[in-house]
Amino acid sequence: MPLRPLTGTRERDDTHMTHFLIRRIFWALFLFFVATIITYLIFWVIPTNPAQLAAGHAASPEFLASIKHRLHLDKPIWVQYYYFLENLVVHGSLGESFVNRQSVDSIIGKDAPVTASLVFGGAIFWLSLSLPVGILSALRPRSVMDRVTMTFVLIGISAHPVWIGLILSFVVGYKLHLTPIAGYCNFWPGAPGAQCEGPVQWAYHMILPWITFMILFAALYVRLIRASVMETMSEDYVRTARAKGASQNRVMVQHVLRNSLLPVVTILGMDLGLALGGAIFTETIFNLPGLGAQVINAYGANDLPVITGVVVFSTCCVIVFNFIVDVTYGFLDPRIRLA
């Protein structure tokens, strides 16, 4: 949703913030309905029999029917959707898995930290690489470094995460024995049945997934940052700053960076929100029990409540991160109607 720039003089009162929040909430509700209805429609179109999967192949027809009844699968799809909504609104619950009767809330609660570790750790990796590289190649376009970087960027953009992940896992993990090949350790110690735990083991196991993310996203971000910095450097106000006698460093830090970060913040917010919904490939390759891996399993088992749960969760993530982006914008850019 585009934000209108502030046109008058100072009119930053609370009504703007209230209006903004109301618009946001309506937008969130709309997104929620669109996303969940589409999920149910897809499920309705695909010929499946989740009751059979839940009951096992040798189940008697009576048993199968009772399972169907218990899962509400004997009802039309819109009734199922109504049950889903009722459950969510009245009980605040996303329902139970068809397969093992586990609550979807607890599945997401268990898996989301894994995906969050991957996404946020990865974001720190890719930003700490792409910010300096993007800025430097913008400062020296067509230099050797810029050309080398752009070649690397091309590889990063063209490569698939599965390929990058497998190569890393094989070379660094299997051949060089520098890192684990796959697997996940809890950050907080104390989980029952965990083979390994604690921040050190956690980071040690996450390092290859993070690097995979870094290669994947840094490529895009280097290009984005380079283009944004170059565009900002050709702005009239940058020339004004140089005409004032400002040094190159001062021009970059005070005039170029903040302005060129605006588009980066937007894209970062969208990417983080989307990636939290499940980094399917990376989680699969490194055997991380996150949301992406959970969704893959749920698709295989036609486990509609789990799929819907993850869809709802990622919709929320996208909405929340868009909101964070808008608030950040208000701080970065005084022209935006928020502060």
Added chain:
Amino acid sequence: MSSLKVTDLNTSFRTDDGIVKAVSGVSFELREGNTLGVVGESGSGKSVTFLTVMGLLDPRQSQVTGSVLLDDEEILGASAARLRQVRGRRIGMIFQDPMTSLNPVKSIGWQLEEAVLIHNDITRKAARQRALEILKQVEIPRAEQRIDDYPHQFSGGMRQRVMIAMALINNPEILIADEPTTALDVTTQAQILRLMKQLQDEYKTAIVMITHDLGVVAELADDVIVMYGGKVVEQAGVDDLFVKPEMPYTWGLLGSLPRLNASGGRLDQIPGQPPSLLNPPSGCPFHPRCEFVMNVCRQELPALERSTQGVEHLFRCHLDEESRARIWERKKAGLVQETAA
């Protein structure tokens, strides 16, 4: 005080399509406290000339030769550190578009203070004091309240006042104004020009007024350079230029000025487009559009000649003295008659 003396300045840009000679062989002198009007169409090289003087062109894309003396000190090709001391301190610059020339994410006060702090070792508080003082001088109403506003909260005219304030805040000897009123509406233009004149009297600043508006030149300038195709085609004191312009391009410029008291009819216009600097025309750059073109014009660039009108009146034209005098008399009669009718 100081003067700016530019000799045989050449600026070319490397582009993907070839080398563009944006400025070739430009020489002029700006004396202290004077105003130099620089007139020409878009692409005539007037802005590039002064970006070169300020050292604001990207050295990787441009090639510059010649000499720029500021008080007998060569500043063309001077070190970056030396140039930074000149920019904003000894030469201030105002740009054409006030809407985009101020940083949108920094407050007006911050940007003015920055200009002070770069060149003076004083506290931010003292810098703010100075910023406030100059905002009042450029007649920003309620300056105390508006100093913390952001550029988007100011109108175009107000932003150009802020730009002028920023260029003058360190009391420079020279102010280069690159079409400072082009982006503003007419009433605001007059205010800005009056303000510049007033500040010039106060600070004794020499001004370079880059413009395509001969009205602005007539009002403000002491001397005028007319540029065409990257070259100086006529150079004179402002009275000389308006009394007896010596070459067809200047005649065209004067003829295309709107006159309020003129009776109907169309304004004269100069046919054709400004020359391509990538493939400049042979000989005189103006020959493809000149109504008096002769064979020699297509082959040879006319030298800068001294007019009989005055020692400091120079022009480029192959027409002989008598024809020029006759044609100008006729043109002038046309202009006067139109005005009288």
